[in-house]
Amino acid sequence: xxxxxxxxxxxxxxxxxxxxxxxxxxxxxxxxxxxxxxxxxxxxxxxxxxxxxxxxxxxxxxxxxxxxxxxxxxxxxxxxxxxxxxxxxxxxxxxxxxxxxxxxxxxxxxxxxxxxxxxxxxxxxxxxxxxxxxxxxxxxxxxxxxxxxxxxxxxxxxxxxxxxxxxxxxxxxxxxxxxxxxxxxxxxxxxxxxxxxxxxxxxxxxxxxxxxxxxxxxxxxxxxxxxxxxxxxxxxxxxxxxxxxxxxxxxxxxxxxxxxxxxxxxxxxxxxxxxxxxxxxxxxxxxxxxxxxxxxxxxxxx
Amino acid sequence: xxxxxxxxxxxxxxxxxxxxxxxxxxxxxxxxxxxxxxxxxxxxxxxxxxxxxxxxxxxxxxxxxxxxxxxxxxxxxxxxxxxxxxxxxxxxxxxxxxxxxxxxxxxxxxxxxxxxxxxxxxxxxxxxxxxxxxxxxxxxxxxxxxxxxxxxxxxxxxxxxxxxxxxxxxxxxxxxxxxxxxxxxxxxxxxxxxxxxxxxxxxxxxxxxxxxxxxxxxxxxxxxxxxxxxxxxxxxxxxxxxxxxxxxxxxxxxxxxxxxxxxxxxxxxxx
Numbered sequence: 295x296x297x298x299x300x301x302x303x304x305x306x307x308x309x310x311x312x313x314x315x316x317x318x319x320x321x322x323x324x325x326x327x328x329x330x331x332x333x334x335x336x337x338x339x340x341x342x343x344x345x346x347x348x349x350x351x352x353x354x355x356x357x358x359x360x361x362x363x364x365x366x367x368x369x370x371x372x373x374x375x376x377x378x379x380x381x382x383x384x385x386x387x388x389x390x391x392x393x394x395x396x397x398x399x400x401x402x403x404x405x406x407x408x409x410x411x412x413x414x415x416x417x418x419x420x421x422x423x424x425x426x427x428x429x430x431x432x433x434x435x436x437x438x439x440x441x442x443x444x445x446x447x448x449x450x451x452x453x454x455x456x457x458x459x460x461x462x463x464x465x466x467x468x469x470x471x472x473x474x475x476x477x478x479x480x481x482x483x484x485x486x487x488x489x490x491x492x493x494x495x496x497x498x499x500x501x502x503x504x505x506x507x508x509x510x511x512x513x514x515x516x517x518x519x520x521x522x523x524x525x526x527x528x529x530x531x532x533x534x535x536x537x538x539x540x541x542x543x544x545x546x547x548x549x550x551x552x553x554x555x556x557x558x559x560x561x562x563x564x565x566x567x568x569x570x571x572x573x574x575x576x577x578x579x580x581x582x583x584x585x586x587x588x589x590x591x592x593x594x595x596x
Numbered sequence: 597x598x599x600x601x602x603x604x605x606x607x608x609x610x611x612x613x614x615x616x617x618x619x620x621x622x623x624x625x626x627x628x629x630x631x632x633x634x635x636x637x638x639x640x641x642x643x644x645x646x647x648x649x650x651x652x653x654x655x656x657x658x659x660x661x662x663x664x665x666x667x668x669x670x671x672x673x674x675x676x677x678x679x680x681x682x683x684x685x686x687x688x689x690x691x692x693x694x695x696x697x698x699x700x701x702x703x704x705x706x707x708x709x710x711x712x713x714x715x716x717x718x719x720x721x722x723x724x725x726x727x728x729x730x731x732x733x734x735x736x737x738x739x740x741x742x743x744x745x746x747x748x749x750x751x752x753x754x755x756x757x758x759x760x761x762x763x764x765x766x767x768x769x770x771x772x773x774x775x776x777x778x779x780x781x782x783x784x785x786x787x788x789x790x791x792x793x794x795x796x797x798x799x800x801x802x803x804x805x806x807x808x809x810x811x812x813x814x815x816x817x818x819x820x821x822x823x824x825x826x827x828x829x830x831x832x833x834x835x836x837x838x839x840x841x842x843x844x845x846x847x848x849x850x851x852x853x854x855x856x857x858x859x860x861x862x863x864x865x866x867x
Binding site for chain 1: 800
């Protein structure tokens with residue numbers, strides 16, 4: 295009451311109509327997000343407590359599936375390989391994205407810059423299925439790469455590049471590279487040249503300037519790129535399924551297969567684990583980036 | 597010292613060009629394969645032919661899938677745009693206790709893995725007895741692109757000057773009229789941006805669509821995905837080329853639309 299009286303005088307009919315307005319405006323969103331998203335996620339989470347016996351789902355409130363998932367070494371191997379794949383892809387994307395972003399940020403001719411931006415970001419518009427197909431005809435035994443290797447005389451019958459982790463890593467790096475370039479490019483474009491010139495005037499060489507000025511200043515961009523690419527990789531399905539051909543097992547592929555087997559409890563548990571893992575990774579990357587930058591700035595201040 | 601720097605610069609440029617090549621290589625190989633003769637996707641292709649392009653006309657399922665994709669993406673985009681814009685207005689213009697939490701809730705589908713959402717939709721839609729159809733996909737996709745609309749349109753709304761709205765209201769315009777004559781025209785560009793991003797995003801959706809849809813309602817990526825697991829002939833390359841062309845058209849279409857936005861404003865102003 296006291297709160298209301300301290301505000302400018304408002305007629306009750308007006309505040310009532312604003313509540314009605316609010317409800318009307320929010321109604322479509324609440325219906326969609328409440329029924330499809332929230333209810334969907336809740337029903338789905340409920341299945342994680344059910345049991346799966348002899349091919350049928352038994353309604354229950356048990357933790358059996360959780361226990362099975364977290365105690366069986368097979369699942370830990372699966373989790374391990376999913377993380378290893380994501381780590382490899384993140385490493386290679388960073389290694390390729392940084393020089394590319396650096397060149398794009400430094401190029402003076404606007405025509406070249408436009409062309410490079412188009413090449414970098416156009417793949418985002420093209421379906422992951424199409425891009426995976428492109429890599430299939432490059433990596434397969436009778437594909438483009440093996441054709442080159444055979445011409446060079448490196449191999450007679452061609453290397454096995456598909457249906458294994460190497461192929462999946464190559465294709466995933468291609469698919470997620472734009473997500474790494476974009477944040478790095480945006481911080482590099484924000485850096486002005488003043489600090490670089492100052493370091494240069496103080497006698498720092500090119501390398502020293504890069505490692506003490508440019509690189510630390512782009513740490514923010516690297517951190518968000520790593521965070522995006524790593525979480526996208528953990529949850530990637532299309533490319534591991536198509537390039538891996540069922541022989542590269544990751545959590546999303548496993549979830550898909552369990553769903554097809556109608557083993558919904560196991561699919562639900564694995565999905566919830568994946569969800570938790572991707573959130574945890576995001577938080578961890580963010581925190582460690584902040585910690586690293588804070589430490590740098592205090593050490594540098596001494 | 598100087599020569600060293602120059603040579604380092606060249607190493608960097610060569611690396612960048614190689615990386616650009618890496619990015620375009622799959623697309624080039626697909627285009628090359630689509631003009632190949634023979635029944636398998638091998639490199640180098642056995643001779644030049646356009647037989648697979650003419651063959652596509654008889655493969656009715658891909659045309660149907662393209663139409664399905666258009667319906668699903670437009671439906672989901674429209675639903676998210678309408679629901680998202682209204683919700684963003686409610687949160688911004690009529691803040692209430694808990695509106696921050698509500699916004700976080702609306703943004704949260706962004707962090708849920710797509711495969712997780714897909715399994716959740718499959719279970720929910722089977723319970724609702726609408727699994728398998730495009731309507732289910734539209735509802736599911738609208739949820740996944742909802743965060744884009746909330747964040748893009750929401751930040752555009754926050755940047756609008758309230759003076760314009762107040763002026764219209766002082767001149768006696770009802771809230772609905774204020775919305776259609778003042779707010780909506782000012783939001784045009786961000787609505788276009790949010791719509792474009794949502795459309796492209798939903799068009800490329802695999803995980804959710806693969807789990808929900810049944811034969812007959814497949815979207816283009818799903819039809820391609822399923823065809824690919826069975827056959828390897830250049831039909832896939834031809835369809836892929838079509839999809840690349842469509843993506844390019846979409847990209848330049850959006851670019852032109854954004855450039856001609858002031859002209860659009862004039863058109864709307866005259867109305």
